[in-house]
Amino acid sequence: MGDMKDNSIHRTAQKFAVEIQQMEEYRTLYSNVEKIAASPCVQKGDFKETLLSALRTSGVDMELRNVVFHRMRSHSNNANSTNGYPIKEPLAYLRKAQLQWEKRIHKSLNSMCAELGVPLARLRLASDRDELSDKWNELSTYDIDLSQYRPVYAPKDFLEVLLCIKSPNYRPVDGEGLWHFAQIPVRVKTLAELRSLYAEISRGEPLLGVNPHMPSASHPTLEAERTVLGEKVIGANHAPVAQEFLKRGCPKCQRGKVWAQVLGSQVRQSHVQHFNRLKQLVLQYDLLVDKLIIKDVQLTASNDDQYFVFEDILYQVMLCFSRDTDVLSVFNHSASNPVHAVLKNRTPYVENSVIFPPSGIIPFHGFTMFAMPVCYLYEDPAELYFTFRALYLRYWFQLHEVSSREQGILPLCLLFERLLQRHEPGLWAHFRLAGVQPVRVVFKWLMRAFSGHLPPEQLLYLWDAVLAYDSLEILAVLAAAILSFRKENLLQVDTLQAVEAVVADLSSIVVMPLIQVALLRENGN
Known part of the structure; x- marks a missing residue:
């Protein structure tokens, strides 16, 4: 039994090693390890121990641990699998319902295009591109007629679809x-199982969201204690520790950094460059979903006393999200499939189709709400964007x-x-x-x-x-x-x-x- 366990761990480690080599961060990590291995603090006679010690001292060891942590979390999203290969959805009647729902969304998009006489995507006119660029930081002043555009669907439409789903093996009793x-x-879980999962909450432990001003043994208040502990957690930069810290609530001033650690969404130079590339794609291409996004921001954040001040930054984040092909990774473990559109003047074959929008995600009425609360955590649009994207890919x-x-x-x-x-x-x-x-x-x-x-x-x-x-x-x-x-x-x-x-x-x-x-x-x- 022990040998089987060791072999399983070995195979998992090999699999992770291959996947990490394909990650964007790999080159930087590998370069840092090379530099440390060649430094004087690593001794040839005791290479392994001195290298490990140097990695811990430099912080690279923690970076590697975080990479493995986030990779393992992404694998937990692939809950359904056969022989190691992920299954989109194991229940056939739910797969069928999802496909029918996707066809309905596709039909709604095409109908809107036909009614309005606009394509799904086109190059922006130079005048439009210049205006959008000039107003990038104040997109609420970008003048566009959206009176003819409507959301592709709203939560109530989706609920009607869900309520019509029935298991072929189910026999109703009295309707x-x-x-x-x-x-x-x-x-689904029982209350006892939920108590076990949310142990800290169900045990009645002191929580910031319940009693932040209660006295603490070592600090004037619980909030002061959590703030001091939070600084240590942020300094440690270890994602599992940050996740554990959140169980009793996070001080407002530290939430942005703690969430970024848990989600692995800390912004590096490569992320800033990626965000700027997405901005250029927004300026270059005019997509139908741009109107849907702008209208959704107007219908949600713009009319909300708590969020209207974030209107401009929400336009940036949501428009960039629609162009981000990295979001397509969600379909590796999602039950859904991206919409495909046939290229203009081409025969309707798979090889003549592209995913629309590039992210594969069709916004619905209220989609912007997933990003709105994150605006309270970050001033920088890139930091806001990558945490919002990580939340979407993990949960929403x-x-x-x-x-x-x-x-x-x-x-x-x-x-x-x-x-x-x-x-x-x-x-x-x-x-x-x-x-x-x-x-x-x-x-x-x-x-x-x-x-x-x-x-x-x-x-x-x-x-x-x-x-x-x-x-x-x-x-x-x-x-x-x-x-x-x-x-x-x-x-x-x-x-x-x-x-x-x-x-x-x-x-x-x-x-x-x-x-x-x-x-x-x-x-x-």
Whole structure:
């Protein structure tokens, strides 16, 4: 058994070594190791020990550890595999639903192009390019008529698709499958398993999001203690330590650096150059999705008191994201597929098609909300961009595709329903009697990871927990907890519109105490 384990570790190490050699950071790492190996501090007579010591002293050892950590995390996204090869989605009926959804999106794009008489992509006119370049840092003043453009889809459209999915093996009892997600038999965690996952929260440990001003043994307040510890964590530059640190909340002034460590999104010179190349592509090509992005920013951030000041930088980040072909790596483990468009005046064959947009991601109504909270962490557009991109590639892509994976939107909806049904049976029965589907109330929260619904400070504490526990399941826990918190008012109304009105304003919600209460509650209480 020991030999088998050693062989497995050896094979994994070999696989990682090959993958690391293909990474952008490899040349820099290899060059640094070469320089250290040739330095006087490495002795020929004791080469291994002195080299390892020099690597630790120089910080290169920690860089290598972080590279391996992020590579292992990316492999955990490939949860479904056969003989080492990733499977897009193991359940055939969900694969079919996803393909049908993609065809619908493609059709919507093509219909818009036909109605407006515009192509999916074209070279910008010189005058347009010059104007866009001149206004790059104040794109809110870029004048463009968007009255005829509409979002390709909104969360409610996607929800209707999900509610129509049924397992071919499912047999409904008394029509219950028509009312909620029981028709999709995907396993989700129990409350006991959630308590185990979110151990620090469920144990009632002091959290910044709950009691930042409470006295500490060695500092005036918990916030002061966490700030001192945070400086040490940032100085250590070790991603797993930074991730562990986030479990009890992160001080505002350190969140940007800690998140970048956890996500591996620290900006180097090569990243700045990459961001500038994306900017040039924006200036060079006019894409249909540019209008969709600009309109989405206008409909979300521009109309939000908390985010309107970030309008200009959001245009930059989102337009660059649409051109970033590195984002295509998400389709290696995503259940979805990028849209392909046929080149102009070419026959409709695969070899005559290109991925549209270059990133492969079609923005929907509210897509900008994934980037809005990150604006509070960074002033530099490049730093904002790479952390937003890392968050999307790690988490957010799962919120708008049909998938059975544990972190996908379908299992999150099912988890929300199970928690509400089991631990708020009275409220569940009330919804059932009124014919109100609870998931319709919370779906937009889940699909947008609560962005645009919670105050920024509370939302960032929630996203701290997403990164800390590397799980989106806390979104479903919070959604159920909010309905439980507003239960008294919800029991007084019996229409979907009235229910939505009761929970429309979440500005008074304090996230972490609600989640604590939800995790600590007993069945049915």
